[in-house]
Amino acid sequence: MQTKTFARLSAGVATIFVAGMITFALTRPADGCGGGQIAGGDIGGPFTLVDETGQTVTEADVIEGPTLIYFGYTACPDVCPIDTMRNAQAVQILEERGKTVRPVFITIDPERDTPEVVADFTDNFHDEMLGLTGTIDQVDAAAKAYRVVYSRADDDPDYYLMNHMTFSYLVDQSGFIDFFRNDVGPEAMADQIACHI
Numbered sequence: 001m002q003t004k005t006f007a008r009l010s011a012g013v014a015t016i017f018v019a020g021m022i023t024f025a026l027t028r029p030a031d032g033c034g035g036g037q038i039a040g041g042d043i044g045g046p047f048t049l050v051d052e053t054g055q056t057v058t059e060a061d062v063i064e065g066p067t068l069i070y071f072g073y074t075a076c077p078d079v080c081p082i083d084t085m086r087n088a089q090a091v092q093i094l095e096e097r098g099k100t101v102r103p104v105f106i107t108i109d110p111e112r113d114t115p116e117v118v119a120d121f122t123d124n125f126h127d128e129m130l131g132l133t134g135t136i137d138q139v140d141a142a143a144k145a146y147r148v149v150y151s152r153a154d155d156d157p158d159y160y161l162m163n164h165m166t167f168s169y170l171v172d173q174s175g176f177i178d179f180f181r182n183d184v185g186p187e188a189m190a191d192q193i194a195c196h197i
Helices: 002-023 079-096 115-123 136-145 186-196
Strands: 048-050 056-058 067-072 102-107 130-132 150-152 162-164 168-172 175-180
Touching (some): 079 186, 102 136, 175 186
Parallel strands (some): 067 102, 102 130
């Protein structure tokens, strides 16, 4: 029984990985900053979500300047807190250089991640980090706009895991600027963001 469960979980993770690699055909144009393009269409777009205070917000409310967006979930045991901390550190480095970038965390697990839960999570990383949640449909629409592939990993009603992509997206009011894989360190991320802004 455990072997079947493990096989299903492994197949699910492999499917997400392959789908992600197919969706993200990555190229680096010679723009001087190493800006990333993701093949297959535009990244980002309109969304309606709920902020940490329970207020409904749109992309126009959230993206008022350079903004670093990450999709994850607060019950994530490893990748999400590491990536979110890296993003917060990059933003801190930029602040020390006199540059302002807004860090944003969007949950892919709205059933557990209420406004209060995402507020507690983001407050652990950076005072200015904004946590966003919403209905399942709202979160799904935002994830699709950013081409984020995710799925529930198992059927446990309370302690389930989520499979998801782990890119961070640099955007501003004009749209998508760049993306960062989770193997980019905070200093390198800050350098590349500073080049763009």
